[in-house]
Amino acid sequence: MQDRPDARELLATLGDYLEGELLPALEGPLNYRTRVALNLCRILERETRLGSSYLLRERERLCRLLGLGLEDLLPGSLHDQVEDLNQQLANELAVGTLPAGFEASAWDTLMATTRDKLAIVRPGYDSYEAREEAP
Amino acid sequence: MSQANPQPETGEARRARVADGLARFLDSQWNTDVRIEGMVETSAGARRGNVLFDAVTADGRRQPLCVTYLPTLNIELMNILTEAELIGVAERAGVPVPHVHFASEDPSWVGGPFFISDRVEGETVPRRVLRQVAADGTGKAIVLALGQAFAALHQVPVEEAPAALAESGETNPAEAALARLAEQMDMLLQPAPVFSLGMRWLSRELPPPPPRLTIVHDDIRNGNIIVDDSGLAAVLDWEVAKIGDPMEDLAWPCLRCWRFGEDGKEVGGFAGREGLIRGYREGGGEFDAQRFHWWKVLGTMRWGLGLAGQARGHLDGTFSNIVMAASGRRVAEQEYDLLCLLRPRGR
Numbered sequence: 001m002q003d004r005p006d007a008r009e010l011l012a013t014l015g016d017y018l019e020g021e022l023l024p025a026l027e028g029p030l031n032y033r034t035r036v037a038l039n040l041c042r043i044l045e046r047e048t049r050l051g052s053s054y055l056l057r058e059r060e061r062l063c064r065l066l067g068l069g070l071e072d073l074l075p076g077s078l079h080d081q082v083e084d085l086n087q088q089l090a091n092e093l094a095v096g097t098l099p100a101g102f103e104a105s106a107w108d109t110l111m112a113t114t115r116d117k118l119a120i121v122r123p124g125y126d127s128y129e130a131r132e133e134a135p
Numbered sequence: 136m137s138q139a140n141p142q143p144e145t146g147e148a149r150r151a152r153v154a155d156g157l158a159r160f161l162d163s164q165w166n167t168d169v170r171i172e173g174m175v176e177t178s179a180g181a182r183r184g185n186v187l188f189d190a191v192t193a194d195g196r197r198q199p200l201c202v203t204y205l206p207t208l209n210i211e212l213m214n215i216l217t218e219a220e221l222i223g224v225a226e227r228a229g230v231p232v233p234h235v236h237f238a239s240e241d242p243s244w245v246g247g248p249f250f251i252s253d254r255v256e257g258e259t260v261p262r263r264v265l266r267q268v269a270a271d272g273t274g275k276a277i278v279l280a281l282g283q284a285f286a287a288l289h290q291v292p293v294e295e296a297p298a299a300l301a302e303s304g305e306t307n308p309a310e311a312a313l314a315r316l317a318e319q320m321d322m323l324l325q326p327a328p329v330f331s332l333g334m335r336w337l338s339r340e341l342p343p344p345p346p347r348l349t350i351v352h353d354d355i356r357n358g359n360i361i362v363d364d365s366g367l368a369a370v371l372d373w374e375v376a377k378i379g380d381p382m383e384d385l386a387w388p389c390l391r392c393w394r395f396g397e398d399g400k401e402v403g404g405f406a407g408r409e410g411l412i413r414g415y416r417e418g419g420g421e422f423d424a425q426r427f428h429w430w431k432v433l434g435t436m437r438w439g440l441g442l443a444g445q446a447r448g449h450l451d452g453t454f455s456n457i458v459m460a461a462s463g464r465r466v467a468e469q470e471y472d473l474l475c476l477l478r479p480r481g482r
Contacts, residue, residue: 034460050185085359086326093331103332104479111331111482119466125468128398129477130391132407135428 008048015041027118046120058082061063062089141313147394150174152426153186156245157202161190164237164283176281177259182210183374187254204249207242210294215240215248216281220297221373222252224350229287231280231369248252259371264362265404273366274405280367281355281388282400282414289349289420290380296350307344308379312433313337319440324447330468333436336477342380343425351379357395357403382423384396385411386430391472392438432476439469 007011018038026034055078062085063069073081092098094105118125136299144152154171170191178185183205190198192335205211219238223308226232236248256262270272272395281451293301305311320330353375361369388403389411397404402411412422448454 007299021411036457040457040464042463067346083325086328089328090326090331093328103335104482105244106328106332107474107479107482110332110470113478114329114467114471116473118471121464121467124469128391129470130398131478133431134476135424 009043010046011045011048015045041079043121046123050116050120052078054120055079055082058113059085061109062086062111064106065089066092136273146176146343149184150186153184153202153204153245155187157188157251160237160239160244160251161339162334165192172197172429180216194269199254200236200247200251201254202245202251204245205247207247207366211248211374212360213376215250217297217299217416218373219250219374221300221350221376222250223296224291224295225288225352225370225373228291230284231367232373233369233371237479244246247407255361255363255369256402257361257368258359259361259403260333261357261393264357265395265397267364268394271363271364273364274400276366276412277360277362278402280411281360281405282385282411282416282420283418284367284370284414285355285381285384286415286418288352289347289384291350292438293348293378295297296378298378300350305379308348308383308431309342309344309433312383312437313341316433316436316440319437319444320446323443324450327443327466329473330436330439332431332477333473337429337433340429342429345380345382345423345426346421347381349381350376350380351381352376353379353383353384354387355384355406356390356393368419380426380430381420383430383434385415385422385429387434389431390434390438392469412478414443432473435469435473435476438465442466442469 015038018041023031023038030034031087057083059073059078062082063073066085066088068085074084076084089109091108092102117125154174158169158171171192173187173190176184176186180433186204188200188202190200192198205215212339216238219235222232222235226234230428233252236254238248240248242248268277276396300422316334320327323330333354350371352370354372355370359372360367361371363422365437367388389401389408391398394404400406401408414448415422442462442465443461445454446466447464449456449459
């Protein structure tokens with residue numbers, strides 16, 4: 001086991017350094033790229049905190065949608081299993097006919113997962129729902 | 136055999152070289168001594184250079200101009216003479232554009248193809264544009280003017296478009312665009328079921344060929360327009376124009392990614408679509424809501440797949456840098472926007 005600070009604490013520290021000390025000293029393209037780096041630090045910080053529980057939720061949702069149990073999944077890491085389930089869903093969506101209601105259920109599943117992804121990469125982005133824009 | 140690597144040109148050397156080329160070119164056109172003063176680069180480092188400058192003639196007259204140039208010949212998206220001709224066509228049709236005075240492919244002046252136009256005063260950087268628009272209260276006027284500008288452009292008979300544009304025409308632009316999207320899908324590094332759902336919807340809802348093919352600018356949006364205190368001053372960057380479906384043109388500035396945080400204002404963060412439709416209809420255009428929506432879905436997919444492509448370029452080393460890497464983590468924004476556009480009834 002590594003000593004403190006742990007990964008999350010180090011990412012927070014790195015982000016604070018970029019934001020508080022480095023950025024104010026930079027201008028132009030370097031300032032812009034360092035802002036991007038800072039944003040990536042914040043993303044990693046949130047991913048370290050939330051990533052594995054969100055992956056578990058994604059696996060559960062995909063299994064439910066595709067009618068699979070955990071025992072049906074290939075042995076492998078959680079990451080590989082979720083990737084495989086996403087591939088299965090993508091394949092389903094690519095073929096001609098689907099059971100009635102499947103598309104709407106797939107939409108629910110994908111919306112829930114996309115909101116989880118955004119909670120890590122861009123918190124707050126899903127507060128706008130574009131309800132007037134859909135026909 | 137050893138050869139010294141050429142040093143990259145400094146910004147100062149570039150400005151001096153461009154100023155010299157412009158002075159020589161304008162001397163030859165106007166038959167008088169021309170001095171170049173007050174040069175400001177507005178897009179240094181981008182693929183194309185844009186430089187604002189004053190041309191001062193021997194009798195002391197000062198003309199505010201802008202040069203758009205490519206550093207070399209071989210990165211043109213559209214031939215510069217075609218672009219200059221197209222801007223002229225748009226101007227005569229009533230689209231606000233900077234008037235083009237000269238265009239040349241000769242690299243001996245500024246190193247690559249260029250055109251020289253009037254300098255239109257105003258703001259182009261999207262977030263600054265939105266701040267100015269909020270201060271001046273010009274959002275609705277800009278959207279109305281955009282609708283009128285689109286109508287004016289789309290009224291131009293296709294036969295009057297530069298010949299090079301007319302050749303690119305496809306009979307069903309939607310079908311062709313969907314095929315290009317499928318190619319982008321094939322290059323994804325990981326399964327993306329949200330985009331698979333999008334492809335499914337786009338294929339099912341594929342519109343027939345539009346009633347009329349028209350010139351489409353294909354990139355009118357917040358960022359490619361000049362805005363002054365009274366509203367829309369000019370439409371810029373005509374280099375991706377083509378012959379296509381006019382609804383593709385109207386849909387593009389309405390993507391959420393061009394609103395820069397003003398999400399409730401569908402058209403570029405300026406205002407809702409009502410003014411766009413009104414301006415378009417008043418100018419003689421026919422607005423088709425269903426087709427417009429189809430192109431919005433396609434544009435959102437295209438942008439999302441483009442971001443995934445940037446991340447792929449970073450990872451395979453074709454074009455590695457931190458901004459391209461970060462693009463990979465912005466794909467989810469487009470996935471979310473896409474899902475919102477495809478929201479099933481009752482959700």
